[in-house]
Amino acid sequence: MESRPIKVLLVDDHSVVRAGYGRxxxxxxxxxxxxxxxxxxxxxAACRQTDFDVIVMDLSLPGMSGIEATKRILSRYPGVRILVFSVHEEAIFVRRALAAGATGYISKRAVSDVLVDAVRAVASGQHYVDEQLGDYGQTTATNPLASLSSREFEIFRLLASGANVNRIADELFLSPKTVANHTTRLRNKLGASGTADLTRLAIRTGVVSL
Known part of the structure; x- marks a missing residue:
């Protein structure tokens, strides 16, 4: 009996990119x-309608990031496999995506057949990380963001993207007071005096782009 195909959900905020992946x-x-x-x-929301085997997930999304989406989806649908397909090649992004529960991570610079191989691998339960990404498990002592917790990193990204405390609280289902407390801690860890400092650091480390 012929096995059913691997059902994939493509997540990217650019329709042209999704069309290219789809083809x-x-x-x-x-x-x-x-x-x-x-x-x-x-x-x-799409996961409520369809039982996907693999989600091909970008990290840089409007609103909820790919890392936050990964955590939220897996908390509700633990059987789905998530393959991150991102322009971010820094080790910190690979580690945080895998810590959030992603089964694989590949760069958008990868050759086309890598995507197909990676989808097949994660669908079968294997971990798949693009070999071009190097030693993502090594501690990145030179990256100041390595000291942030997962929640602090997400709040840092949103602050640097221009979101205020109330919007962050709504997106992450937290109270404004909790967001403010996290913000104080992450500023202390990063030695940042304000949002402008955080934004400059986010640009320098590739978390947000100009």
Missing amino acids: LLKLADDIEVAGEADSGERAY
């Missing part, structure tokens, strides 16, 4: 692109 994956006769989403929130 590539559809060339594989054992993979079916069963859904698309342009945000973490819509990806979470």
Whole structure:
């Protein structure tokens, strides 16, 4: 009896990028692109409608980041596998994505057949990290963001992207007071006096782009 294809959800905020991924994956006769989403929130909602095997997840999304979306989806749908497909190649992003529960991580610079191989690998339960990403497990002592907790890192990203405390609280389902407390701690850890310092650091480390 013929096995069913791997059901994939593509998550990227650029429709052209999703179309390109979709065409590539559809060339594989054992993979079916069963859904698309342009945000973490819509990806979470799509999982209520369809039982996906693999979610191909970008990290840089409007609102909820790919890392936060990964955690939220897996807390509700632990059986799905998440493959991060990102422009971020720094070790800190790989480690944080895997810590959030992602099963694989590949760079958008990777050759096209890597995506298909990675989808197949994570669908079968294997971990797959693009070999071009180097030793992502090594401690990055020179990266000041390595000292942040997962929650602090997410709040740092949102602050540097221009979000205020109330918006961050809404997006992360936290109280404004909790967000403010995290903000104080992360500023102390990073030696930042204000949001401008955080934004400059986020740009320098590739967390946000100009």
